[in-house]
Amino acid sequence: MDDDDLRRGRPTVHVAFDEATAVLAGDALLALAFEILADEPTHPSAAVRAGLVVELSRAAGAAGMAGGQMLDLYPDPNAGLRAVERLQRLKTGALINWSVEAGAILGEAPAAHRASLRGYADNVGLAFQIADDLLDYGGEEAKCGKRLRKDAGQGKCSFVTLLGPAGARAKAEALVEEAIEHLNFADCRSSQLLVEIARFAIARDR
Amino acid sequence: MDDDDLRRGRPTVHVAFDEATAVLAGDALLALAFEILADEPTHPSAAVRAGLVVELSRAAGAAGMAGGQMLDLYPDPNAGLRAVERLQRLKTGALINWSVEAGAILGEAPAAHRASLRGYADNVGLAFQIADDLLDYGGEEAKCGKRLRKDAGQGKCSFVTLLGPAGARAKAEALVEEAIEHLNFADCRSSQLLVEIARFAIARDR
Secondary structure: OOOOOEEOOEEOHHHHOOHHHHHHHHHHHHHHHHHHHHOHHHOOOHHHHHHHHHHHHHHHOOOOHHHHHHHHHOOOOOOOHHHHHHHHHHHHHHHHHHHHHHHHHHOOOOHHHHHHHHHHHHHHHHHHHHHHHHHHHHOOHHHHOOOOOOHHHHOOOOHHHHHHHHHHHHHHHHHHHHHHHHOOOOOOOOHHHHHHHHHHHHHOOO | OOOOOEEOOEEOHHHHOOHHHHHHHHHHHHHHHHHHHHOHHHOOOHHHHHHHHHHHHHHHOOOOHHHHHHHHHOOOOOOOHHHHHHHHHHHHHHHHHHHHHHHHHHOOOOHHHHHHHHHHHHHHHHHHHHHHHHHHHHOOHHHHOOOOOOHHHHOOOOHHHHHHHHHHHHHHHHHHHHHHHHOOOOOOOOHHHHHHHHHHHHHOOO
16 A cells, blocks of 8 residues: 555565465455464364454454555544544554463463453564664665655655654563563563564564 | 446445455455454354365465465457356356355255255355346446446357357246255255245346
């Protein structure tokens, strides 16, 4: 939809094939995600599998990724920090959140731990997006594998235009520390891995 | 994808809004379908809900609707009857089949009845598509609410171009009778309704 010709250093689907193929590949992959989640090998409990489907459908649909992408199509050049945060929580945050929540659902974690993990994921998702904006502002196209600095010309607000690069960096770092604090309450065997993921979200150069 | 400006007498989404909105509306509605199926109010048994999701994902994805639409995008002007049947079984048949199968899953029908209902649905789906081709050949645009006779100009094969209108009509009628015979084996309370649906599939004028 942003008509980019490159992702991860490779041609995008609509450039390598055509737009209809890209749309159908998206539909087919979306359906495949739900097939895998609902299928028996994923977990012996059907309630767990149905729970994974419900949460992913909400994260992907009108109240998640698709809704956030819709907001992003018609950028408001006067959008403030709260509007940009809301857009990003839907567009990228909801799926990052789901990928953490899915672990909690599969592990049948108690409600209190699920809430802590949601807090962690909310903060990591937003920090990840701020890091994306920082890479778009100061990163290298060869490493990122996509065109950078396109949005500025389209009058889109980002965390960097709103907070400046130093302010955006400071906010991302604060969010990561807050994310890690949430893990103190989630008695989670993989918490060291989750700490490393949170730090990686803003340390990456691509 | 066929760039039609009219469906059921109303402007198509990409004409009323734009292409990106149409794509996102499709993604959001696809996600919503899975959310409804997997959500608790749909059925008390999580295994039933997960089963509905697995079957719909297969019917909608690469081995169903999306795959059939992909075949339809690059029509082979020399396609024979079997190729056209295969395309239509995927493109429209798979979802018609699912809508019958969903009733069997929700009612927790035994395997033998589910097989009979699948046979019924296979035949009705193909008959429905032949009726569509007949309407495209000889129907009224005002009633159908869409542009007709576009495919012929694009070199697409249809049941009418392959069998002629009389042959196509005879094949549709035979399929409907075969569909109804399947119901003799499915001890199904709603079989009278299913008989009427099968007959309606080819009696409709829109």
